[in-house]
Structures are given as structure tokens and as C-alpha cells.
Amino acid sequence: MNRWAGLAAGLMLAATTAAPVMAQEPPEGFVWYVLRELNDFGFDIEDPTNRPGFITAIPAGVLVPVDLNGDARSDWMIAWPDSAQFCGTGGCRRSLYVATDDGFRRVFDRQVLEMSIGRVEGEIRIEAQVHHLECGDRPEGCLYAWAWTPSMQAFDERPARDGWSRIPLAAPLIDSGEDDEGRPLLPDNVPDALYAEVEATRSACPAPGGGGWYWNQAEVRxxxxxxxxxxxxxxxxxxxxxxxxxxxxxxxxxxxxxxxxxxxxxxxxxxxxxxxxxxxxxxxxxxxxxxxxxxxxxxxxxxxxxxxxxxx
Incomplete structure (x- = not known):
């Protein structure tokens, strides 16, 4: 069993021990989303016949039911496969969705080196080992922890099990990506006043040494x-x-x-x-x-x- 196969098994165990979750088939929307991502990676727009075989079944351990907020409804984790499509120096991508009255809401979506879900001091927490560039003055291989906080309807930082409680801000829990012109997108919940602050700083700068441009703007978190x-x-x-x-x-x-x-x-x-x-x-x-x-x-x-x- 390779490292990430073992991690996926550990995540499934953590999901079953964190809180009671009734086993069930994943909603069709999650199945469609995962299959679309897996198949899109091999698409060659220049030659659509140049592609791997079409994937029609979700690999084992990718869609995992979890309970992230203690309401006994099945939330879902996508433990994306260990591949160049979803993994890098910061680990592999993990996506978490909380069930709501209207469907599901994405609350975590980023690369991590390791990840666990469980109850600590009465709270449901996720804990992740992150890339060393996110550790600040902490030792390489540092851990971050977050607890689901009902008043915020979001994950909030907590001390990790390694004892560290003073933290720099790690990468956002959700990577918002870029628009079609390469400009970093802001989270949907950024207040209007801060959105205007960031927009006012945006500029296109010439790349060092020539050969193109890059977008420059303030960072809001x-x-x-x-x-x-x-x-x-x-x-x-x-x-x-x-x-x-x-x-x-x-x-x-x-x-x-x-x-x-x-x-x-x-x-x-x-x-x-x-x-x-x-x-x-x-x-x-x-x-x-x-x-x-x-x-x-x-x-x-x-x-x-x-x-x-x-x-x-």
C-alpha cells in the first residue's frame, strides 16, 4: 500500500470515528463532478483522439461520507487521486462539502500533505500537515488545525496537536483560482469595502527581462x-x-x-x-x-x- 492509499484508508477511518454518519451512495452531482475532472485532464483540444481511456467509475476511496458539523447529515470529502493532476509539492488536493438545507457548500479545497478528521474537546476538527513554506518559524512538517464553528458556519483555526497555537495564516482553505486573464479571484464573501480596496491596487506589470506581463494586486484573507x-x-x-x-x-x-x-x-x-x-x-x-x-x-x-x- 503506497502512502496516499494508506492515507485514504486513514481518512475513511477518521470519518467513521469523528461522528455517526450513515453510509450511503454519494449524490449524483459529486459523481458527475469527479468523473468530469478525471476525464478532462486527458483531453487534447488539438487532437481529441489523443487521450487515455474514458473513466466511467469513481476510484475507491475518492468519495467519502463524513460529518463535519455534527448535524448527523452526511457531508462529503473528495480525496482526489494521487496523481500529477491533483498533487504537487504541497501534497494532494482534498475537498470538503457541508450539507445545507439547499444542497451542499464547499468549505475546504486545497492541497495538504496529510489530513485527519476527528473530535477534539467536543469539536469536530480537521488537521493537516502543510507545505513548509506555510510554516513560518515553525519546524518543517508543521500542522494546522481548524474546528467547525456553528456561529461562523465555517472552519476556525485551533491549536494543533503538536502544541503550536501561534500561527501565520496558511494558504486559504479554498483556492479561488484565477479568471480567464490570469487575475487572482477573490472569495465570494469578501466585503464590498475590501473588494474595492483590492481592485484599486490591480495593475499589469511587465515581467522581469521582458516577455510578457503579470497581474499584481493586494492580497485579502x-x-x-x-x-x-x-x-x-x-x-x-x-x-x-x-x-x-x-x-x-x-x-x-x-x-x-x-x-x-x-x-x-x-x-x-x-x-x-x-x-x-x-x-x-x-x-x-x-x-x-x-x-x-x-x-x-x-x-x-x-x-x-x-x-x-x-x-x-
Missing amino acids: DTPDLNGDDRRDWLIYPVVTCTAPPERGFGLWVTGQGDSVALAYQAPPGGRAEFEVSHRPATVMVVPGCPTDESCPAVPLQWNAAEGRLVD
Whole structure:
């Protein structure tokens, strides 16, 4: 049994032990989606006869019923096959869908090196080993953990079983991909104010050495809850323009009434944000940019309700 076959078996075991899930056939939509992805990979638009044999059956262990939110309805995991189509240096792709009253909603879709699902401290958690570039100052092979949080209807960061609770933001739980022109797409739930901020930074820059262009824009990410309202908050990393570094650092935005957001902290240039998630709301750790031969201590920020901002 190879590593990923063993992992798929382990995931199936974790799915059955995380919470009671009635075994059932996957919905037809999932079957159609997986078969489409498997068959599209071998399609040659220049010569449609140049292709492998047509796949008509889902490989064993690819569609797995799981319970991600404790409501006793079957959610679904797609443990995509171990192949160049779905795997890379960051591991293999795993997709999770939560059942809703209207169908299913995608809540996790990215590459991971390893993954497990189970109950920890009364919560259903997923834990994944990620690419070392997502580990920050942690040892290579670090783990990230997320728990399903009913108030958010989303997965929220938790300390991993290796004891680490101060984390940089890993890659998004869902890779939104790019549009037809190669511009990174933003998640559907990005607030309008932040969408406008990112749109204002978009520019096409000439590739170094000539030979084309690339899209440049600020990066927006959701973060752990920072102001105690049980909702995800937001971070924007500034864009490096085509010719110069940014004039300001990252910005932290917190949710307010309705769909409103407000800037709660603007960092100076050169630093990054990490999050202490051993308690809720999370504490922001501002890590300043420092020369490589110096040690610069991080500055913790916590929510000050009276001032409506994050303060040290």
C-alpha cells in the first residue's frame, strides 16, 4: 500500500470515528463532478483522439461520507487521486462539502500533505500537515488545525496537536483560482469595502527581462475572530507596485453590524501578522520586518471595544 492509499484508508477511518454518519451512495452531482475532472485532464483540444481511456467509475476511496458539523447529515470529502493532476509539492488536493438545507457548500479545497478528521474537546476538527513554506518559524512538517464553528458556519483555526497555537495564516482553505486573464479571484464573501480596496491596487506589470506581463494586486484573507463577535475578520497585505515597495503595511479589518467592516489596525511597512489562537478572540502578533542578523520581538494586539480598534 503506497502512502496516499494508506492515507485514504486513514481518512475513511477518521470519518467513521469523528461522528455517526450513515453510509450511503454519494449524490449524483459529486459523481458527475469527479468523473468530469478525471476525464478532462486527458483531453487534447488539438487532437481529441489523443487521450487515455474514458473513466466511467469513481476510484475507491475518492468519495467519502463524513460529518463535519455534527448535524448527523452526511457531508462529503473528495480525496482526489494521487496523481500529477491533483498533487504537487504541497501534497494532494482534498475537498470538503457541508450539507445545507439547499444542497451542499464547499468549505475546504486545497492541497495538504496529510489530513485527519476527528473530535477534539467536543469539536469536530480537521488537521493537516502543510507545505513548509506555510510554516513560518515553525519546524518543517508543521500542522494546522481548524474546528467547525456553528456561529461562523465555517472552519476556525485551533491549536494543533503538536502544541503550536501561534500561527501565520496558511494558504486559504479554498483556492479561488484565477479568471480567464490570469487575475487572482477573490472569495465570494469578501466585503464590498475590501473588494474595492483590492481592485484599486490591480495593475499589469511587465515581467522581469521582458516577455510578457503579470497581474499584481493586494492580497485579502479572512482571519480568526479578533473582536469577539464570533465572526471571521479580515487582513489585507499591501501590493508591491511594479516599480516600488508599498508605502504601508498590512491592514486588519473587523466586522461590524450587518456586512460592514472597519479598519482596526494599520501596520507600518515591512511587517507581517501572526495569530495566537489558544483563546478567543485571537490575539494578533505584529512581527516587524528586521535585518536577518537582528531579533525583533513581536508586538501583541488585542481588541479594545471602547476605542473600536486593536491596540498593543
